[in-house]
Amino acid sequence: xxxxxxxxxxxxxxxxxxxxxxxxxxxxxxxxxxxxxxxxxxxxxxxxxxxxxxxxxxxxxxxx
Numbered sequence: 001x002x003x004x005x006x007x008x009x010x011x012x013x014x015x016x017x018x019x020x021x022x023x024x025x026x027x028x029x030x031x032x033x034x035x036x037x038x039x040x041x042x043x044x045x046x047x048x049x050x051x052x053x054x055x056x057x058x059x060x061x062x063x064x
Contacts (some may be wrong), residue, residue: 003027010052011037020052028052 003022011031012061022028023024026038030037 004031007031011035022052 003024004027007027012021028038028041042051
């Protein structure tokens with residue numbers, strides 16, 4: 001599954017996902033920023049990876 005397809009799954013079923021990783025930050029910018037779902041991302045190393053965390057799953061408190 002590609003980054004766009006994975007992001008679309010998160011948008012369709014947000015309660016099933018606690019973390020979203022993508023090597024393409026444009027996916028976050030185009031699909032999540034535009035809908036005010038994501039407000040930040042972290043670029044790691046020389047390649048970029050996007051980490052998205054949802055506050056909806058019951059295990060969210062364990063990530064803090």
